[in-house]
Amino acid sequence: xxxxxxxxxxxxxxxxxxxxxxxxxxxxxxxxxxLAEVALWAVAVAGFDFDQGLQLQDxxxxxxxxxxxxxxxxxxxxxxxxxxxAVVCTASIGYALCVNRERxxxxxxxxxxxMGAIVGxxxxxxxxxxxxxxxAMLIPIYVLIGxxxxxxxxxxxxxxxxxxxxxxxxxxxxxxxxxxxxGTFSLVDSGTSTNEWVxxxxxxxxxxxxxxxxxxxxxxDAYRESPPEVAAILSGVxxxxxxxxxxxxxxxxxxxxxxxxxxxxxxxATVGLVYGSLLAFRAPDLRSVTAYSSMAQMGLxxxxxxxxxxxxxxxxxxxxxxxxxxSAALFLLAGMVETRTGSSVFAVLGGxxxxxxxxxxxxxxxxxxxxxVPGSVxxxxxxxxxxxxxxxxxxxxAVGAGAIVLAAMYMLRLISAVLHRARxxxxxxxxxxxxxxxxxLVVPLVAALLFLSAWPASISERSFPEKDxxxxxx
Amino acid sequence: xIPAPRIDWLALAPTLALLGASGVALLGSVLVPxxxxxxxxxxxxxAGFVTAGxxxxxxxDKSEQGRTLxxxxxxxxxxxxxxxxxxxxxGALTVLVSWGExxxxxxxxxxxxxxxxxxxxxxxxxxxxxxxxxxxxxxxSIALYIxxxxxxxxxxxxxxGLKYLIVGGFGSAILLFGxxxxxxxxxxxxxxxxxxxxxxxxxxxxxxLAMLIAGLAFxxxxxxxxxxxxxxxxxxxxxxxxxxxxxxKVAALVLTLRILVSAFPEQEHxxxxxxxxxxxxxxxxxxxxxxxxxxxxxxxxxxSVSHAGFMLIAVAANSQLGARALxxxxxxxxxxxxxxxxxxxxxxxxxxxxxxxxxxGGMGWERPFLGAAxxxxxxxxxxxxxxxxxxxxxxxxSAAYEAGLWWLIxxxxxxxxxxxxxxxxxxxxxxxxxxxxxxxxxxxxxxPRDPLLQSxxxxxxxxxxxxxxxxxxxIDLARDAxxxxxx
Numbered sequence: 001x002x003x004x005x006x007x008x009x010x011x012x013x014x015x016x017x018x019x020x021x022x023x024x025x026x027x028x029x030x031x032x033x034x035l036a037e038v039a040l041w042a043v044a045v046a047g048f049d050f051d052q053g054l055q056l057q058d059x060x061x062x063x064x065x066x067x068x069x070x071x072x073x074x075x076x077x078x079x080x081x082x083x084x085x086a087v088v089c090t091a092s093i094g095y096a097l098c099v100n101r102e103r104x105x106x107x108x109x110x111x112x113x114x115m116g117a118i119v120g121x122x123x124x125x126x127x128x129x130x131x132x133x134x135x136a137m138l139i140p141i142y143v144l145i146g147x148x149x150x151x152x153x154x155x156x157x158x159x160x161x162x163x164x165x166x167x168x169x170x171x172x173x174x175x176x177x178x179x180x181x182x183g184t185f186s187l188v189d190s191g192t193s194t195n196e197w198v199x200x201x202x203x204x205x206x207x208x209x210x211x212x213x214x215x216x217x218x219x220x221d222a223y224r225e226s227p228p229e230v231a232a233i234l235s236g237v238x239x240x241x242x243x244x245x246x247x248x249x250x251x252x253x254x255x256x257x258x259x260x261x262x263x264x265x266x267x268x269a270t271v272g273l274v275y276g277s278l279l280a281f282r283a284p285d286l287r288s289v290t291a292y293s294s295m296a297q298m299g300l301x302x303x304x305x306x307x308x309x310x311x312x313x314x315x316x317x318x319x320x321x322x323x324x325x326x327s328a329a330l331f332l333l334a335g336m337v338e339t340r341t342g343s344s345v346f347a348v349l350g351g352x353x354x355x356x357x358x359x360x361x362x363x364x365x366x367x368x369x370x371x372x373v374p375g376s377v378x379x380x381x382x383x384x385x386x387x388x389x390x391x392x393x394x395x396x397x398a399v400g401a402g403a404i405v406l407a408a409m410y411m412l413r414l415i416s417a418v419l420h421r422a423r424x425x426x427x428x429x430x431x432x433x434x435x436x437x438x439x440x441l442v443v444p445l446v447a448a449l450l451f452l453s454a455w456p457a458s459i460s461e462r463s464f465p466e467k468d469x470x471x472x473x474x
Numbered sequence: 475x476i477p478a479p480r481i482d483w484l485a486l487a488p489t490l491a492l493l494g495a496s497g498v499a500l501l502g503s504v505l506v507p508x509x510x511x512x513x514x515x516x517x518x519x520x521a522g523f524v525t526a527g528x529x530x531x532x533x534x535d536k537s538e539q540g541r542t543l544x545x546x547x548x549x550x551x552x553x554x555x556x557x558x559x560x561x562x563x564x565g566a567l568t569v570l571v572s573w574g575e576x577x578x579x580x581x582x583x584x585x586x587x588x589x590x591x592x593x594x595x596x597x598x599x600x601x602x603x604x605x606x607x608x609x610x611x612x613x614x615s616i617a618l619y620i621x622x623x624x625x626x627x628x629x630x631x632x633x634x635g636l637k638y639l640i641v642g643g644f645g646s647a648i649l650l651f652g653x654x655x656x657x658x659x660x661x662x663x664x665x666x667x668x669x670x671x672x673x674x675x676x677x678x679x680x681x682x683l684a685m686l687i688a689g690l691a692f693x694x695x696x697x698x699x700x701x702x703x704x705x706x707x708x709x710x711x712x713x714x715x716x717x718x719x720x721x722x723k724v725a726a727l728v729l730t731l732r733i734l735v736s737a738f739p740e741q742e743h744x745x746x747x748x749x750x751x752x753x754x755x756x757x758x759x760x761x762x763x764x765x766x767x768x769x770x771x772x773x774x775x776x777x778s779v780s781h782a783g784f785m786l787i788a789v790a791a792n793s794q795l796g797a798r799a800l801x802x803x804x805x806x807x808x809x810x811x812x813x814x815x816x817x818x819x820x821x822x823x824x825x826x827x828x829x830x831x832x833x834x835g836g837m838g839w840e841r842p843f844l845g846a847a848x849x850x851x852x853x854x855x856x857x858x859x860x861x862x863x864x865x866x867x868x869x870x871x872s873a874a875y876e877a878g879l880w881w882l883i884x885x886x887x888x889x890x891x892x893x894x895x896x897x898x899x900x901x902x903x904x905x906x907x908x909x910x911x912x913x914x915x916x917x918x919x920x921x922p923r924d925p926l927l928q929s930x931x932x933x934x935x936x937x938x939x940x941x942x943x944x945x946x947x948x949i950d951l952a953r954d955a956x957x958x959x960x961x
Contacts, residue, residue: 017846063865063945065798065953066872103839128868132859139858142898146906154906158898165894169887176871176883 001044002056002072002123005082008037009089009116016109023104027097030108034090034115041079041086050076050462054125054188062129067184072123077247077317077463081240082122084321087448088236088328089115092229094441095332099339101148101227110140114233121241127175127185127249134205134245135168137238141230149225156218156225163218167208174201178253192253199257202250203265210242210298212265213272223291228335231287235294236328242298243320246305247313258308265306266392270399272299277406281413286334286344289414290327293370296403297323303400304385312388314460319381321459322452326370326378329445333363336438337418340431346414351423356433360419362442369449371411372404377449380456482543484536485550485600487529488558492565492593495522496586503582512573512581519585520569523592527562530555530596534951540958542602546664549732551958554600556801556951557728561599563937564720564808565592570930571816572713574823580624587624588717591617595725599732603663604653607729611649611693614725615642618718622710634709641702642692649689655682656737665737669960673740683738687730687748694726695775696752696782697759704763707775712822715771716815719778720808727782731789731800735959742792749790750882756783757889764896770818770829773896774811777855780889781807784870787882791873797956799869802948806862806941810854813934817848820927831903838904845904847931852897854938857890862941 012033016026048055057073074082093111101107117140120133138161146157178198179185193199208215223231251258258265276296283289297319304316336359337352338344353360372378382404390397434442452459483490499515499522506514533555540551568588577584594614601607619642623635657663659679660671672679688699695703707715734745760780767773785807788800821829821837821844838845854861867886874882941948 061946063949065795065949066869132864135864136859139853139860142901143905146902154902157906158895161894161898162891166891169891172868173871173883173887176868176875177880180872180875 001040002074003058005037005040005044006072006116006120006123008040009033009112009119013109013112013116016105016112021105023102023107024097024100026105026108027093027100030093030112031090031097033112034086034093037115037119038086038090041083044074045079045083048074048076048079051465053465057125062126066179067186068128068179069126069186070129071125071186071188072120072129073125074123075248075463076465078122078244080317080321080459080463081244082119084240084324085115085118085122085237087445088233088324089118091328091332091441091445092232095229095232095335096227098437098441099335103147107144107148110144111229111233114140114144118233118237118241122244125187127179127187130187130245130249131168131172131175134171134241137241138164138168141234141238144230145222145226148227148230151225152221153225156221160218160222163208163215167205167215170201171205174198177201187248187253190253192255194254194256196257196260199250199254199261202245202254203261206242206245206250209245210239210302211272211295212302213268213275213295213299216272216276216295219295220288220291223294223331224285224287228287228331228338231291232328232331235291235331236324239294239298240320240324243301243305243316246302251305251308258306262306262308262392266303266389266396269299269302269306270396272296273303273400273403274406277403277410280410281406283410284345284347286337286346286349286414286418287331289410290330290334293407293410294323294327296407297327300382300385300400300403303389303396307385307389307392307396309388309391310464311384311391314463315381315384315388317463318377318452318456318460319385322369322377322381322449325445325449325452326366329362329366329442329449330370332442332445333359333366336434341427346417348424349418349427350421351419352427352431353419354423355429356431358434358439362434362439362446363419364415365446366449367411367415369453371408375453377452377456380453380460384460479544482550484529485533485543485548488526488533488562489593489597491525491529492522492562492589492596495519495525496589496593499582499586499589503586506582515582515585516569516573519589520566522589523562523565523569526592526596527559527566530558530562534559534955537958542664542666546602546666547606548597548600548602550600552955553728553732553801553958556955557599557724558596560724560804560808561592561595561721564717564724564812565589567812567816567930567933568713568717568721570926570933571716571812571819572711573926574924575711575713575819577625580626584621584624587617587621590614591621591717592721595721598725599728601729601732602665604657605663607733608646608650608653611646614722615646615693618714618722621714622706624714625711628709630709631711634706637702637709638706645689645692645699648685648692652682652685652689655679655685658682665733668737669739672738675741680741680744683741683745684748686733687745687752690726690730690733691752694723694730694782694786695779696786697756697779700756700759700779700782703779704772704775707778708769708771708828712771712815712819715775716812716819719774719811719815723778723782723785724804724808727785727789727800727804731797732959734789735792735797735961739960746790746792746877749786750879753783753786753790753882754885756780756786757885761889761892765892767896768830768832770831770834770900771815773831773900774814774818777893777896778811780893781855783889784867784886787879787886788870788873790879790882791877792961793873793877794953794956794961795869795876796873797959797961798949798952799866799873801952801955802862802869802941802945803866805948806854806866806938809934809937809941810851810861810863813847813931813938814851814855816927816931816934817844817851820844820924820931823924831899834900834903835907836904843928844931847935848904849901850935850938852900856894856897860942861938862945863938865942865945
């Protein structure tokens with residue numbers, strides 16, 4: 001089952017690359033595969049017992065002398081993250097099909113490959129396998145941004161790759177040391193470690209990927225120069241690889257170093273939260289706001305994770321899914337606005353709500369959820385995180401609560417700048433409302449958000465088995 | 475009457491097969507009518523490499539216990555057999571790559587020399603004493619000197635031949651001098667005997683050891699003995715470069731491992747440090763120099779220097795795991811370098827000028843197969859997933875950690891980070907160049923079709939990717955081979 005979830009996109013990617021189909025047909029094939037992936041994931045959820053730990057395992061020795069194996073499986077939280085991946089990637093593939101990207105075969109193949117790699121990351125139960133998937137994500141992203149990106153794409157890809165690989169290589173060294181000192185690379189069989197250098201090696205990789213302040217230098221260029229659907233995957237899903245890594249490796253395997261560094265990490269996460277929010281408030285265009293708000297939200301999620309409480313942990317997973325859906329929807333909407341006006345800079349936008357009810361409704365709903373209005377899923381997530389981090393120190397919770405006000409500021413600014421402010425000359429009267437096809441891409445994301453708003457416990461109480469409490473392990 | 479030693483013909487078979495192929499090809503280049511000369515000699519050389527590979531595989535299978543033959547002059551063991559298999563595979567791929575190279579003359583001699591070089595390497599990796607070591611080294615070196623200079627109408631080829639001859643001759647001389655000193659200190663030629671008699675070796679033995687290492691480092695193109703590498707790799711015919719990058723490296727590194735472990739176990743505290751220093755210098759020099767290269771062959775030459783650094787880390791580990799890491803590393807490394815040079819050769823034949831990062835532009839879209847293959851080879855050289863390059867590095871780092879050489883891991887990680895820039899530069903040239911920068915290259919008609927080269931690229935691709943998925947069988951082979959060394 002798990003293997004099928006990983007292999008399906010990869011196999012169809014190969015088919016798309018090798019079969020001489022026209023670009024459109026390749027896109028349709030990719031979309032069908034993505035939908036099949038979502039269906040497969042739904043089947044996995046239906047058969048999943050959320051009161052148990054690791055399930056749906058597949059295990060096969062890869063090379064035995066160093067104790068490395070192909071071992072995949074799902075925890076509750078990783079199943080949600082994999083679902084997020086399937087949904088967001090499907091929407092992105094649909095978007096790419098809508099705008100009919102050049103060299104469609106290569107493009108859709110790369111998107112599918114990326115999807116498979118991300119699902120792989122969320123399932124890996126062996127350190128080297130985790131590294132393999134973690135790095136494999138980078139290969140398609142590099143080309144997707146580098147070939148199909150905006151005018152500054154070469155610089156953006158270079159910065160992105162240098163940042164992420166610097167982190168990943170430190171992780172590789174950490175993996176070697178951790179695995180050999182434990183005698184196995186299996187995440188299930190290995191015990192915990194107190195080695196702070198190894199801990200920092202892992203932390204470096206995830207801090208860059210998330211990103212945690214001050215490792216966010218790659219973020220804006222990458223999100224602004226990518227095609228919108230790639231930015232949606234990058235900010236919505238790829239950043240969650242860091243969440244999985246922090247949960248599965250850093251917090252699970254390094255209890256003592258995590259305790260020692262908790263205050264430092266919380267401090268950096270808080271700074272990232274506040275600083276990202278402020279930057280988002282100052283950012284000049286739709287994509288940069290979304291990019292910086294991603295950084296802020298990742299800060300919040302890390303805050304939840306390193307509160308080292310059950311509440312914070314559940315909130316972090318819920319917020320990861322919520323933020324993934326929100327930022328994917330926002331990036332896709334940004335792309336749709338860009339195709340109508342040629343730009344997403346606020347200075348040339350405005351007044352788009354008039355005569356475009358569908359766009360206004362969808363953007364408004366997404367924005368309102370993103371600013372964590374009470375009753376929304378983001379509110380539930382943030383509330384859990386803040387309640388959790390309150391246990392670690394009330395100061396963190398106070399700053400975090402303040403940052404939520406900032407979120408309201410930048411989101412309302414975004415909404416008013418695009419939809420409501422006096423119309424600028426670049427928004428033509430005949431720029432159409434969202435077409436049905438475009439709606440079909442975004443509405444499922446928003447619907448998922450609304451569903452989670454109505455029932456946040458569907459994720460927050462189904463991420464970790466009840467008996468597996470952090471308090472009990474301390 | 476002189477008692478004749480019993481000859482183990484099977485152990486010699488890989489060498490003899492290639493030597494025979496070389497002789498037949500040489501005769502063919504005179505006796506066979508001119509219009510089928512190229513086809514005949516190429517076929518003979520290919521058959522020779524395949525036969526040698528099969529024989530080496532049989533030797534591997536039948537040599538569970540390693541032993542020395544013919545008055546300890548050479549060794550029949552799995553280490554040498556596995557190295558011979560890799561060399562034979564590299565040679566066979568090289569023949570496929572070379573086929574499309576249209577020479578005005580010397581087509582027959584080219585294949586004869588290629589087979590002779592392969593024979594020399596297969597002999598070299600089984601060397602059991604200092605005499606056969608030097609003999610094998612000169613054997614394949616002389617063949618390579620001529621191969622480098624074979625394109626007599628190109629000045630760069632002649633220059634490459636001359637440079638390789640002079641610098642290589644210098645390296646050989648140092649090696650020979652080192653051998654003499656070791657012999658002087660111990661009175662022994664055989665590796666195992668040196669280990670016994672060199673137990674309390676003095677300064678003479680150590681000087682000899684240092685010179686032996688230097689001489690072998692010349693051949694492995696480890697910095698600071700790499701000065702010839704970029705020039706020779708650039709100037710030599712590209713197929714020869716491919717062969718040198720893959721096969722010479724295998725031969726030199728396997729023999730370095732063999733002689734250090736079997737002849738100098740008592741001096742290990744010294745030579746592990748020396749090799750580790752060589753590794754770091756190679757990593758630094760290779761990667762930093764590659765950053766500024768525009769010519770793709772020079773870039774790959776410096777990349778091969780840096781890979782020598784990685785493989786020397788495995789040698790410095792001085793353990794079973796290190797030997798396993800080295801032997802595993804050589805397989806994807808050999809495939810990626812032959813494949814990458816094959817793609818360069820294809821582009822070169824298409825354009826008729828040396829390949830640079832500029833005129834590589836857009837190739838990924840024009841030639842989807844070669845472009846995607848080059849992409850994979852670059853990923854392999856970087857050590858990215860889905861290629862054996864990643865696991866090679868993983869094994870090397872594991873060996874270094876196990877040996878307590880954690881600072882070599884740090885060096886390797888930094889070197890890999892630097893190397894991303896230039897490997898990605900190649901991918902950037904293939905795929906990401908903005909359309910305005912692409913200057914359509916004027917050539918007559920469509921590019922030459924070359925199914926043999928394509929199949930060589932395909933096979934390299936299969937090995938590069940396959941070594942990622944099927945690690946266990948390869949590691950089992952490497953473990954059996956490493957077991958023949960006395961750690």
